[in-house]
Amino acid sequence: MYELKKIDYSFDALEPVIDAKTVEIHHTKHHQNYMNKLNEILERNSLDTSKPLEELVLDVADLNDEDKVGFLFNIGGVINHDLYFKILKPGGSNEITGTLKEGIEKSFGSVDAFVSEFTKKASTLMGSGWVFLVINPNNELDIVSTNNQETPISSGFEPIMVIDVWEHAYYLKYQNLRPDYVNNFLNIINFDVVEKLYDEKIQKNI
Numbered sequence: 355m356y357e358l359k360k361i362d363y364s365f366d367a368l369e370p371v372i373d374a375k376t377v378e379i380h381h382t383k384h385h386q387n388y389m390n391k392l393n394e395i396l397e398r399n400s401l402d403t404s405k406p407l408e409e410l411v412l413d414v415a416d417l418n419d420e421d422k423v424g425f426l427f428n429i430g431g432v433i434n435h436d437l438y439f440k441i442l443k444p445g446g447s448n449e450i451t452g453t454l455k456e457g458i459e460k461s462f463g464s465v466d467a468f469v470s471e472f473t474k475k476a477s478t479l480m481g482s483g484w485v486f487l488v489i490n491p492n493n494e495l496d497i498v499s500t501n502n503q504e505t506p507i508s509s510g511f512e513p514i515m516v517i518d519v520w521e522h523a524y525y526l527k528y529q530n531l532r533p534d535y536v537n538n539f540l541n542i543i544n545f546d547v548v549e550k551l552y553d554e555k556i557q558k559n560i
């Protein structure tokens with residue numbers, strides 16, 4: 355079945371923005387648990403498990419009715435966390451440049467306007483969920499949020515950047531101060547990786 359992708363930095367590499375214990379529990383317990391639960395569901399259903407999870411999630415109609423909700427929750431949990439750990443950078447962010455900067459300016463007016471909207475949405479989302487920078491069906495950049503573990507792929511969006519605002523992502527260090535976590539989080543995003551994803555997906559859509 356599917357295996358959890360490794361994160362390519364140590365648990366303490368995102369200090370001081372995200373503490374080592376949080377990264378360790380987040381990846382080895384929460385992220386792993388979504389993968390385990392997804393594999394349990396796939397064992398009792400007949401889906402084409404040779405495809406990437408980002409494609410498999412669109413096959414929800416092929417599952418047993420009683421497994422559909424659990425499937426979406428757990429596959430979303432894996433996909434969202436894969437992206438989350440992939441776009442973080444030990445040592446701090448690099449600049450938003452190149453095609454990503456151009457796309458952001460086209461869709462939001464300026465990088466500052468984008469950062470402001472993303473920060474606001476992530477700070478104010480009610481309950482547990484995620485806020486994404488996505489490519490929408492018109493091939494423009496957009497910010498969307500989802501609840502629980504839903505992936506925006508199910509709604510036709512292609513996510514290229516994300517923040518996890520479940521309390522398990524920040525509570526040990528930030529407790530109730532989610533806006534502080536959100537503001538600091540923006541300082542450890544690897545915008546080179548985000549730009550690479552943007553370029554790949556835009557090219558694919560042309």
Ligand SMILES: [Fe+2]
Nearest residue numbers: 384518520523
């Ligand atoms: Fe999480």
